[in-house]
Amino acid sequence: MPLSTLNKEQLSAATAPIGNNLIIASAGTGKTSTIVGRIAHLLQTGIEPSKILLLTFTNKAAGEMLERVGRYFPAVVVNKIESGTFHAVSYRWLKQINKNVTLKQPTELKTLFRSIYEKRQFKRLNHDVEAFSSTYLYEQYNLYQNASLDGFDIWFIDKYPDHKPLIDIYMNIIDEYEDTKDRFGFVSFNDLLIKMRQSLLENRREMQEVLVDEYQDTNTLQSALIDSIQSNSLFCVGDYDQSIYAFNGANIQNIATFGKRYNDATVFTLSKNYRSTASILSLANRVIERNERIYPKKLEVTRVSKNYPPKLLIYKELFDQYQAIARNIKNSYTPSNDIAVIFRNNASADGVEASLRELGINCKRKGGNSFFEAKEVKFLLDVLSLIVNPKDMMAFIHIFEYGKGIGTAVAKEMFECFIHFGEGHLFTGMLSPRVFNLPKLNPTKNMQLGLFDDDTQIGSISRFAHLKLSEQIKSNPILKHPKLTDDGLIFFKNFYDFLKSIKNVKQPQTMIIKLINTPLYEGIVEMLSNQRAKLKSGEIDPDKK
Known part of the structure; x- marks a missing residue:
């Protein structure tokens, strides 16, 4: 059984009584074995597996732990254990409550946020302080959701007091953003936790024990979610010295104040390191001994092997560093597949990779964009x-923000228009509209919030008379949209023609083939290739297209 393989410290933690337990586990001290041992102990003592919740920061970590538990218990038992990341578990539980929840990726929600932000005309307000960009405001809002349970305005003004004159506009943008998400059933990764916590506060979900991995990296929202679960026992594993995600909202106070926040808390420390050699551990001890001590800790060496002390090599130029790395690897007797180069950013990776290839050293670079992240491919998938x-x-x-002169804000308005024209049906509104008046596009006119109505007058259809358009296009009320330009209308025409061409097509492969051969897609490919080939001078390098 897993417990038989544990050392004295690990066993003491794994078999701790039901209650609030914190395990300080440095890197290499066997935290995974201890968590696996704890789950085994709970099962052995008769705890119902469905009443055990394991929260991790990656689904891979949860899978590996349960795989090890599965070596000693039947699958029918292990599969009942609730496990996964905070977001995965929250998503799974929310879907059980409301199957209409649609998880959207950050890039999609950033686009939605921008479409709402761009309706505000900050420059016309003549404030002394320049408004934050849409991207920065979106990122700050996401950070706030992880870091605070107070109102956004309180948290934000505390950080940026100079922006107090703009806070009402910022709040109005965020309110509209949240209302739009609710209307369409969209949720962000943060929303999963926020909505799950709200649901748990209203309808408690009883668990016998909640186990949390990498507890030092939990943020305020995750800690609040843990507290909202009705559990008889907590088993949190982490290391104060490994907290490195403060920039992303991690709250070191979660682990630092564990003993004060939970009654009768017990703290265990795993001190025996099984991973690192004496010289590496000695260096680590010298570094962490300078940290403010909350939990006493001294790492002990258990690994007996040849000792290679760490080296710090300093170079005056980055190029010299890349070349030296490549030469050291070239002269090493260590097999290439046992060597890893960890880089700070992609620019450094390019230099290292080029230097390695120059010396004929094969390398495999991990990370970067996948095929499906290419904009041309994402466009096809969006269609x-x-x-x-x-x-x-x-x-x-x-799709429509690719249209010249459209942008995210106008694209969102066009979507609302077509839904209105089709009485709730998008493609009806695009192909055979039933309603021919424009909807109220800006119902919340408020100049103090940057919302002006001087551009909401119905546009004259005659302004497009010089374009060669079919009668069906000419009769579509979208031509009344005041912000629609010639280029925007041509984009709509091309999309309209594509929709007509696939009216009787059922196979997705056929749709993609037809789409690839349309002026619509050809124009997007040309635009993207020009963007990639554009030099600093503004000229297009044909070799890069």
Whole structure:
């Protein structure tokens, strides 16, 4: 059984009584074995597996732990254990409550946020302070959701007091953003935790024990979620000295104040390191001994092997560093697949990779964009997503923001227009509209909030008389949109023609083939290739297209 392989410290922690237990486990001290041992102990003592919740920071970590538990217990038992990341578990539980929840990726929600932000005309307000960009405001809002349970305005003004004159506009943007998400059933990763916590506070979910891995990296929201679960016992594993995610909202006070926040808390420390050699551990001890001590700790060496002391090599130029790394690898007797180069950013990776290839050293670079993240491919997938689900506003915005002169804000308004024209049906509004008046696009006119109505007058259809358009296009009320330009209308025409061409097509492969051969897609590919080939001078390098 797993418990038989544990050392004295690990066994003491793994078999601790039901209650609030914190395990200080430095890197290499066997925290995974201890968690696996704890789960085994709970099962052996008769705890129902479905009443055990394991929260980790990666699904891979949860899978590996349960795989090890599965070596000693039947699958029918292990599969009942609730496990996964905070977000995965929250998503799974929310779907059990509301199957209409649609998780959107950060890039999609950033686009939605920008479409709302761009409706505000900050420059016309003549404030002394310049407004934050859409991207920065979105990132600050996401950080706030992880870091505070107070109102956004309180948290934000505390950080940026100079922006107090703009806080009402910022709050109005965020309110509209949240209202839009609720209307379409969109949720962000943060929303999963926020909504799950709200649900648990209203309808408690009883668990016998909640186990938390990497507890030092939990943020305020995750800590609040843990507290909202009705549990008889906590088993939190972490290391104060390994907390490195403060920039992303991690709250070191979660682990630092564990003993004060939970009654009768017990703290265990794992001190025996099984991973590192004496010289590496000695260096680590010298570094962490300078940290403010909350929990006493002294790492002990258990590994007996040849000792290679760490080296710090300093170079005056980055190029010299890349070349030296490549030469050292070239002259090493260590097999290439046992060597890893960890880099700070992609620019450094390019230099290291080039230097390695120059010396004929094969290397495999991990990370970077996948095929499906290429903009040309994402466009195709967005079109298919919209065809499958015409209510997918984000897919529509991603498609139409490629139209010259459209942008995210106008794309969102066009989506709302077509839904209105089709009496709730997007493609009806685009192909055979039933309603021919424009909806109220800016119902919350408020100049103090940067919302002006001087551009909401119905546009004259005659301004497009010089374009060669079919009667069906000419009759579509979208031509009345005041912000629609010639280029924007041509983009709509091309999309309209594509929709007409696939009217009787059922196979996705055929749709993609037809789409690839349309002026719509050819124009996007040309635009993206020009963007990539554009030099600093503004000229296009044909070799890079």
